[in-house]
Amino acid sequence: MFKRNNIMERILKTPNTQSVNIEKIEKMLVASGINIEHIRLEEPHAWVMQSQYIYLDDGRCLLLKIGIEDEWTDDSTILNQVHASKLIKSLGISQPDILSYSHDKNEYGFRYILSESHKGxxxxxxxxxxxxxxxxxxxxxxxxxxxxxxxxxxxxxxxxxxxxxxxxxxxxxxxxxxxxxxxxxxxxxxxxxxxxxxxxxxxxxxxxxxxxxxxxxxxxxxxxxxxxxxxxxxxxxxxxxxxxxxxxxxxxxxxxxxxxxxxxxxxxxxxxxxxxxxxxxxxxxxxxxxxxxxxxxxxxxxxxxxxxxxxxxxxxxxxxxxxxxxxxxxxxxxxx
Structure with a gap:
């Protein structure tokens, strides 16, 4: 399931990235109220979840994180991150807005979090x-x-x-x-x-x-x-x-x-x-x-x-x- 990779004697364990169908990403963006006339996708990279930047025509940059291994990303993994983001904000610490998320794999075939990218x-x-x-x-x-x-x-x-x-x-x-x-x-x-x-x-x-x-x-x-x-x-x-x-x-x-x-x-x-x-x-x-x-x-x-x-x-x-x-x-x- 995992392959060895890098630092010393290639010992980092990283999952393979998966190509996400562009139509699925566009559907997700539309459901979040985002104009998809011109978008550019960066190549994904993965650790526990796969991350991919989405660049919009208005200059904004979004971050799409998807779960590619059920062993590492179950329902609570998604919900924990959403809850953590709310807690952090409640303490007066800035945090990118989460635009949409799902802990149910049925709609897109994977669990995901779509958010604004980090500032700074x-x-x-x-x-x-x-x-x-x-x-x-x-x-x-x-x-x-x-x-x-x-x-x-x-x-x-x-x-x-x-x-x-x-x-x-x-x-x-x-x-x-x-x-x-x-x-x-x-x-x-x-x-x-x-x-x-x-x-x-x-x-x-x-x-x-x-x-x-x-x-x-x-x-x-x-x-x-x-x-x-x-x-x-x-x-x-x-x-x-x-x-x-x-x-x-x-x-x-x-x-x-x-x-x-x-x-x-x-x-x-x-x-x-x-x-x-x-x-x-x-x-x-x-x-x-x-x-x-x-x-x-x-x-x-x-x-x-x-x-x-x-x-x-x-x-x-x-x-x-x-x-x-x-x-x-x-x-x-x-x-x-």
Missing amino acids: NKLYHEYQRGSIDERINIYKALGKAYDNLHRIHNDWAGIWDGHASKRKYPIHPVDFYRQAEIYGGSCKYLMDHHIINKKLYDKICLVWDKNMSYLKERPTSLIHFSPFPWSIYLQKNNDIYSVTGLSSLGDFMWWDPMIDIAHLLYPPFMEISFEEKEAFLQTYTIEVNERAINLYLLLNRVCAMAGCYLAPVDNLKAEQWIKKEISTIEQILLKL
């Missing part, structure tokens, strides 16, 4: 071209946005079943990721392919096991789970940055906010300065917990190193970063 630029683009002062302001904007997100609390941790009030699976994420990515999945893949040795693998597993009870007692709030440099959009107006959209909406869930903080302060395939971290913490007023951050860093590092995050970086940079992060993991383990 991805975080890593703004960061790369930003001055020292601009980067500081970028991280102040990020701190403010995620402070708002993480103030929405819940009494259970886990993924949603179409709505934030509904729990899809009874398993706690700490238990799930123990099997899915620590003992199995990414961490085991890194050991099996000699990127890390068995001694390091065993140590990661042992430390996770010893801290599971602690992690389960941590606070639970609304989290992004995938706040990557390529899934956050920002825009600058009059020297002030603001977050203009969050993607990877299907990953929003209830869990420990320190998961997001680990990603934001120590982003995969990117390194930010001490001053930028401090700028983030000026506007992120929720207490951070170093122990929790370090534990979640173990999880997100092995996932990033195994290619789970589909990072838009070239192979050479990825290989260099992966080798460097072996030392980072060893240093984290010493703290735990």
Whole structure:
């Protein structure tokens, strides 16, 4: 069903893209009240869902996301994203308007979400071209946005079943990721392919096991789970940055906010300065917990190193970063 592809030794798992009949797209646009006299379609690309940009004659750009694998895109996957978008907007964070969606495959043969495209630029683009002062302001904007997100609390941790009030699976994420990515999945893949040795693998597993009870007692709030440099959009107006959209909406869930903080302060395939971290913490007023951050860093590092995050970086940079992060993991383990 999936083929291996890229980062290191071609280890990213990506589904094949599917060609969508132009008549179906036009029908969908008309049903959404959009003039289809002149449209241009970009080539699709796929990860969990297939994404395709649609350019309209009036200059607008829309984003069509369709589910091409039922295993990865069921009814709740669509509804979760729609609900997450509404929640984000309700917190004062900009988000592209969703024009139409369907979790029923009968009409078009696939589940889909049609939305406006994100305004602004991805975080890593703004960061790369930003001055020292601009980067500081970028991280102040990020701190403010995620402070708002993480103030929405819940009494259970886990993924949603179409709505934030509904729990899809009874398993706690700490238990799930123990099997899915620590003992199995990414961490085991890194050991099996000699990127890390068995001694390091065993140590990661042992430390996770010893801290599971602690992690389960941590606070639970609304989290992004995938706040990557390529899934956050920002825009600058009059020297002030603001977050203009969050993607990877299907990953929003209830869990420990320190998961997001680990990603934001120590982003995969990117390194930010001490001053930028401090700028983030000026506007992120929720207490951070170093122990929790370090534990979640173990999880997100092995996932990033195994290619789970589909990072838009070239192979050479990825290989260099992966080798460097072996030392980072060893240093984290010493703290735990």
